[in-house]
Amino acid sequence: MRVYADNAATTYLSKTARDKLIECLDNFNGNPNSLHTDGQRTQEVLDEARAIVAGCINAKNPNEIYFTSGGSEADNQALISAARGLRNKGKKHLVTLNIEHHAILHTMAKLEKEGFEVTYLKPQPNGIVDIEDVKNAIREDTALVSIMFANNEMGAIQPIPEIGAICKEKHVLFHTDAVQAAAHLPIDVQAMNIDMLSMSGHKFHGPKGVGILYARNGIRLTNVIEGGAQERGKRAGTVNVPGIASMAVALKEGCDNMEQNMSKVRALRDRLIEGLKDIPYSQLNGDPVKRLPGNVNWSFEGVEGESLLLHLDLYGIECSSGSACTSESLDPSHVLTGMGIPVEAAHGSLRFSLDYENTEEQIDYIIEKVHSVVELYRSMSPYWEDLQNGIREHCIPEHM
Amino acid sequence: MSLYTDKVMDHFEHPRNVGVIEDADGIGEVGNPLCGDIMKMYLKVEDDRIVDVKFKTFGCGSAIATSSMATELIKGKTLDEALELTNKAVVEALDGLPARKIHCSVLAEDAIKAALVDYYTKSGKEMPESLVGFEPHED
Numbered sequence: 461m462r463v464y465a466d467n468a469a470t471t472y473l474s475k476t477a478r479d480k481l482i483e484c485l486d487n488f489n490g491n492p493n494s495l496h497t498d499g500q501r502t503q504e505v506l507d508e509a510r511a512i513v514a515g516c517i518n519a520k521n522p523n524e525i526y527f528t529s530g531g532s533e534a535d536n537q538a539l540i541s542a543a544r545g546l547r548n549k550g551k552k553h554l555v556t557l558n559i560e561h562h563a564i565l566h567t568m569a570k571l572e573k574e575g576f577e578v579t580y581l582k583p584q585p586n587g588i589v590d591i592e593d594v595k596n597a598i599r600e601d602t603a604l605v606s607i608m609f610a611n612n613e614m615g616a617i618q619p620i621p622e623i624g625a626i627c628k629e630k631h632v633l634f635h636t637d638a639v640q641a642a643a644h645l646p647i648d649v650q651a652m653n654i655d656m657l658s659m660s661g662h663k664f665h666g667p668k669g670v671g672i673l674y675a676r677n678g679i680r681l682t683n684v685i686e687g688g689a690q691e692r693g694k695r696a697g698t699v700n701v702p703g704i705a706s707m708a709v710a711l712k713e714g715c716d717n718m719e720q721n722m723s724k725v726r727a728l729r730d731r732l733i734e735g736l737k738d739i740p741y742s743q744l745n746g747d748p749v750k751r752l753p754g755n756v757n758w759s760f761e762g763v764e765g766e767s768l769l770l771h772l773d774l775y776g777i778e779c780s781s782g783s784a785c786t787s788e789s790l791d792p793s794h795v796l797t798g799m800g801i802p803v804e805a806a807h808g809s810l811r812f813s814l815d816y817e818n819t820e821e822q823i824d825y826i827i828e829k830v831h832s833v834v835e836l837y838r839s840m841s842p843y844w845e846d847l848q849n850g851i852r853e854h855c856i857p858e859h860m
Numbered sequence: 861m862s863l864y865t866d867k868v869m870d871h872f873e874h875p876r877n878v879g880v881i882e883d884a885d886g887i888g889e890v891g892n893p894l895c896g897d898i899m900k901m902y903l904k905v906e907d908d909r910i911v912d913v914k915f916k917t918f919g920c921g922s923a924i925a926t927s928s929m930a931t932e933l934i935k936g937k938t939l940d941e942a943l944e945l946t947n948k949a950v951v952e953a954l955d956g957l958p959a960r961k962i963h964c965s966v967l968a969e970d971a972i973k974a975a976l977v978d979y980y981t982k983s984g985k986e987m988p989e990s991l992v993g994f995e996p997h998e999d
Contacts, residue, residue, distance in 0.1 A: 762918065763918065764896050764897070764918055764919050764920050764923070766920035766921055767872070767919065767920055767921050767923075767924060770869075770872060770920075770921045771872075771873075774873060783896060783920065784895070784896045785896055785897075785919070785920030785921075785922075785923075785961075790960060792896065803893075803894050804893045804894065807893070807896040837918075840875070840878050840879075840916050840917060840924075841898075841916060841917070841918040842889060842898050842899070842900035842916040842917070842918055843893050843898050843918035844918065845916065852893065
């Protein structure tokens with residue numbers, strides 16, 4: 461059996477998105493900046509895509525939607541715009557979480573080098589930030605709060621409406637990286653007081669290489685890519701119309717079917733959580749309820765995540781791990797350690813990110829094979845032996 | 861190209877010499893859970909020859925594959941031959957490792973050296989010069 465359970469890494473292109481992509485590649489090949497017929501026909505496709513995206517997140521005006529090369533570029537541009545734009549007004553402080561995506565964290569580090577001060581809030585043990593901490597972190601000179609909608613690794617959903625209200629009250633810009641949330645959770649930028657928001661096409665069955673930055677009217681964006689006057693002069697480069705049009709229909713499809721997809725995927729997620737609970741000295745990472753519908757992140761003591769992942773792959777199950785051995789840096793997941801999970805438990809973590817295409821049969825297959833690989837690698841782990849013999853101490857309780 | 865060679869995947873999927881030798885003549889353990897790798901090697905020695913070797917490893921795919929290959933390379937060899945095993949030889953026998961996984965092969969070499977040190981210490985035989993003052997690498 462083949463089970464794709466890595467939808468937080470990327471999703472497959474939906475049929476609707478694929479059809480739109482092919483249609484545009486075949487029929488709308490003009491440059492929307494050209495004044496001739498071909499160009500203007502393509503401009504209409506772009507306008508339509510912008511209106512669709514604006515509708516999906518309840519943006520007031522389609523001109524608040526900027527197309528980018530992906531979620532990372534949108535994150536970079538949001539932070540850089542807020543910081544550099546407000547520096548002249550004496551704002552030199554930024555607030556974020558220590559469990560954000562590296563597109564946020566590395567941009568923050570860059571801004572620190574430019575003289576900004578950044579507060580990295582640590583979430584509670586369930587992976588969710590305490591809104592009091594957000595409130596207390598905001599200062600007179602705070603330019604921006606950037607807090608992700610939902611975490612990509614352990615799925616915890618942050619209190620976005622509450623943070624939006626705080627930022628509005630304190631007159632601080634609020635950006636959220638909604639890459640994992642878009643088309644999976646309801647988003648209303650007006651009701652939630654979101655000033656800027658990032659999305660990525662391939663996380664909701666659209667194509668790779670396209671993303672979206674929503675920036676409320678009145679926010680002055682700073683270019684990350686300089687050149688022509690595309691995207692109202694804020695993002696140079698000939699516009700990828702087929703990718704954008706395809707992404708827009710994928711987003712709409714996800715939003716139109718959100719209720720039914722959420723309930724189906726949540727049921728699969730909870731089935732997997734129930735099925736893994738009996739493995740001793742293992743735990744679910746992240747809040748059990750306020751989490752992305754498809755996310756299951758689990759730590760198993762005494763074993764290492766990459767070996768589990770590779771062996772599951774031999775069984776046809778595709779997932780990911782927060783182990784150091786799966787990262788280029790040789791450090792375990794900054795998300796898991798950042799929310800206080802011991803390094804040893806982060807090494808032995810697996811992430812399954814499910815989707816509406818998964819089935820109950822597949823979930824039961826995952827449950828069976830995870831039990832078998834954890835048992836196998838514990839049987840050959842000297843670390844597990846030490847834990848059993850009391851030579852080393854457990855960091856996860858025997859039962860959840 | 862995939863991350864691991866066919867040889868690495870073969871040794872990962874079918875690791876050789878996994879287990880424990882209850883009456884081992886030398887035991888070596890290197891690594892720690894914070895780094896995410898621990899290797900433990902057991903040697904059975906007769907007439908200065910390694911007649912049996914077993915290992916247990918906590919670690920990634922390449923940690924398991926390098927442990928397995930290292931045990932294959934020293935099984936049946938004399939102590940002097942085993943002493944000459946280098947991490948490079950393990951990597952070559954596996955048809956290569958990704959750069960960031962080379963440290964796994966260093967750990968495998970160290971685990972064998974640690975087991976040999978334990979053997980010489982326990983048996984009271986004279987420690988070969990190359991093992992005097994042996995310290996495993998920092999992971």
